[in-house]
Amino acid sequence: MSVFDVAVIGAGAAGMMCAAVAGQRGKRVVLLDHAEKLAEKIRISGGGRCNFTNRVVKAEHFISANPHFCKSALAGFTPQDFIDLVDRHGIAWHEKHKGQLFCDQSSEQIIDLLRNECVDAGVQWMMPCAVSEVKRTDSPHTQEFVLQTDQGIVKCHSLVIATGGLAIPQLGATDFGLKLAREFGLKIIEPRPALVPLTFNGEQWRPLVDLAGLALQAVVSTGSGRHAPAFMEDVLFTHKGLSGPGILQISSYWQPGEPIALDLAPDSDMEALLIEAKAGGRQQLGNLLGNFWPKRLSEQWLGELATSRIADLPDRTLRELAARIKGWSVVPNGTLGYKKAEVMRGGVDTRELDQRTMQAKAVPGLYFIGEVVDVTGWLGGYNFQWAWASGVACGRGLV
Ligand SMILES: Cc1cc2nc3c(=O)[nH]c(=O)nc-3n(C[C@H](O)[C@H](O)[C@H](O)COP(=O)(O)OP(=O)(O)OC[C@H]3O[C@@H](n4cnc5c(N)ncnc54)[C@H](O)[C@@H]3O)c2cc1C
Structure with a gap:
């Protein structure tokens, strides 16, 4: 003893x-x-x-x-x-x-x-x-x-x-x-689990699977109200969902069933930019977004719209697009669990x-x-x- x-x-x-x-x-x-x-x-x-x-x-x-x-x-x-x-x-x-x-x-x-x-x-x-x-x-x-x-x-x-x-x-x-x-x-x-990658329903995520490996800076937030946390950090697309420092941070606050919101162009006033670009003649939407995003993301995100001339698109379409880029709301179905979490x-x-x-x-x-x-x-x-x-x-x- x-x-x-x-x-x-x-x-x-x-x-x-x-x-x-x-x-x-x-x-x-x-x-x-x-x-x-x-x-x-x-x-x-x-x-x-x-x-x-x-x-x-x-x-x-x-x-x-x-x-x-x-x-x-x-x-x-x-x-x-x-x-x-x-x-x-x-x-x-x-x-x-x-x-x-x-x-x-x-x-x-x-x-x-x-x-x-x-x-x-x-x-x-x-x-x-x-x-x-x-x-x-x-x-x-x-x-x-x-x-x-x-x-x-x-x-x-x-x-x-x-x-x-x-x-x-x-x-x-x-x-x-x-x-x-x-x-x-x-x-x-x-x-x-906290500081952990977030996962999404397979069907919901299928259109984004090809983006796996792509990273960009975003503001990630959850909840609402004055004290709702928000992090400006890199976000990484994966085969199953989202990871990277911004997602790990928000995962610690995320409650099951809640959406998370991502501003995918945090340094720009996207709506003003798109509306102003209308006056700029022949520019295609995909090319404009290519100034902010990796090409793969703008092509995937815009689909057929990528080759549209901005001047031909109604203001409403551009406003909706800007709102979606600045406040992409997605509902994770879970996390990768304790095996991949940094902390509890x-x-x-x-x-x-x-x-x-x-x-x-x-x-x-x-x-x-x-x-x-x-x-x-x-x-x-x-x-x-x-x-x-x-x-x-x-x-x-x-x-
Ligand atoms: C991949 C990864 C990277 C990380 N990177 C960082 C970083 O860079 N910066 C940062 O601030 N934090 C980081 N963390 C978090 C950090 O490691 C932990 O928060 C920190 O180690 C917690 O310290 P602790 O002493 O409470 O527990 P631990 O350091 O985990 O120590 C617990 C100890 O208890 C022992 N133990 C457990 N159960 C029993 C038992 N039943 N009987 C006897 N012994 C037991 C374990 O063997 C272990 O040695 C990281 C975590 C992970 C998983």
């Missing part, structure tokens, strides 16, 4: 961060993970270069049933704090699109950083190690968790659950954290947790951090920043 102050289940982004910080405080910490290989999700992240944070991180970059919950942890450990850590470890990095920060070389460097921080803080490892049961002793004076593992019994004073979300089950994602939360009576916000939306209801420490209010000593918690970031380094920040908040705050 092994006895520790803290056991962290899940040696991923949040778990390693938390273990290192708790170890630096002098806690005896053990990290348990069932995987053979350390931190596979970090390894494959950001196309192998790990988009480890974003220059600007605010609560509005996260989706949660309790949108203010993440603020305290995010303020306690900022993107600059992680950049400082990356710099201390001599990892070269660069900024890409919209404040996204990536390693110059490889995401393995971030795994090494976290592993070294844990080793330096005296953290012990049990990996691979499966946990089959978790019990909490019920004495009012002593708080203790007893874990049954395939390497024997582990006892700890504080238990941190950092087992991540359900995305990419082929890399060892499990519902361990969600199940455990339920066992301890905590509420769960229904989980579903939903998770442990944050109203059950203390925002400063991530401790379950009703279960002293039990903590949830990272993606298993109902805080889901946009694409762009936000999910790792949440993993680091929630891990640090817990590592600093746990007793």
Whole structure:
């Protein structure tokens, strides 16, 4: 039997961060993970270069049933704090699109950083190690968790659950954290795939199948009202539907049955352009749209109209066409699911947790951090920043 102050289940982004910080405080910490290989999700992240944070991180970059919950942890450990850590470890990095920060070389460097921080803080490892049961002793004076593992019994004073979300089950994602939360009576916000390609009914999509592989910039939105989210990003046509950063972003907000709307010419006033072009003589509609779109798209979109002279078309036709280009509304029939999702939306209801420490209010000593918690970031380094920040908040705050 092994006895520790803290056991962290899940040696991923949040778990390693938390273990290192708790170890630096002098806690005896053990990290348990069932995987053979350390931190596979970090390894494959950001196309192998790990988009480890974003220059600007605010609560509005996260989706949660309790949108203010993440603020305290995010303020306690900022993107600059992680950049400082990356710099201390001599990892070269660069900024890409919209404040996204990536390693110059490889995401393995971030795994090494976290592993070294844990080793330096005296953290012990049990990996691979499966946990089959978790019990909490019920004495009012002593708080203790007893874990049954395939390497024997582990006892700890504080238990941190950092087992991540359900995305990419082929890399060892499990519902361990969600199940455990339920066992301890905590509420769960229904989980579903997020940052995931959207699919369409086969019949509906058939006319667009030939566009597979084509990408263009669009504004993608869903829902209605003042706070309806909209993203200006690339959209990619696929054999089954739509993907690309713009679609991944909106997928996290999309509700089944709802349409999504795409502005396929976001930088232009299409209606004014078409009406003005009428005065321009012999220009064909296909040629005009070819100034904005790949030829394949304008031909497919316009069909027979592509060879029509704009001057010969009634204003109404041009207005309708412009409205369709600026607000193409389509109803996805689903997503490609957890196998292709980058993250899980939903998770442990944050109203059950203390925002400063991530401790379950009703279960002293039990903590949830990272993606298993109902805080889901946009694409762009936000999910790792949440993993680091929630891990640090817990590592600093746990007793
Ligand atoms: C393809 C892909 C690319 C991504 N790219 C980025 C990116 O560039 N930037 C970004 O911000 N986010 C990215 N993400 C999201 C990011 O990887 C996650 O949000 C982040 O890793 C969550 O951290 P976590 O510590 O909560 O969970 P994880 O990092 O997933 O760690 C969970 C750990 O728990 C272990 N575990 C699970 N179940 C059990 C169990 N039953 N017993 C023991 N151990 C268990 C797992 O083996 C794993 O090691 C990407 C995700 C994917 C899938």
